[in-house]
Amino acid sequence: MYLLPEPVSVSFTSELMSATLEDGRIITVPISWYPRLHKATPAQRQAYELSPGGIHWDEIDEDVSIEGMLIGRGQGNAPRQAA
Incomplete structure (x- = not known):
């Protein structure tokens, strides 16, 4: 497993x-x-917590995974296609 x-x-x-x-x-x-x-406000964006798999913002109830960022997947969008 990678x-x-x-x-x-x-x-x-x-x-x-x-x-x-x-x-x-x-x-x-x-x-x-x-x-x-x-x-979110700049202050809310700075109030993040790091975890092994990603980033969490408690106040705005947001989670972003490193895997999702790497493959180009945001909230509700499909992975980006390579050009």
């Missing part, structure tokens, strides 16, 4: 979320993929 690297930090711009993984990779996705995060 284990994904764990997230070590999360950062935001006005439109993007980036997760830094323990192996040094940085995954960046549009915040618009996650409607609750998109509507």
Whole structure:
């Protein structure tokens, strides 16, 4: 079984979320993929908890998996196709 690297930090711009993984990779996705995060205040976005498989925001009841970010899956959208 392949284990994904764990997230070590999360950062935001006005439109993007980036997760830094323990192996040094940085995954960046549009915040618009996650409607609750998109509507959240900057303070709410910063109130995250890291877990081995992803990121959780208790106040806005949002969970984002590292696997989902890697394959390009946001809330309610299908995985992105490679070009």
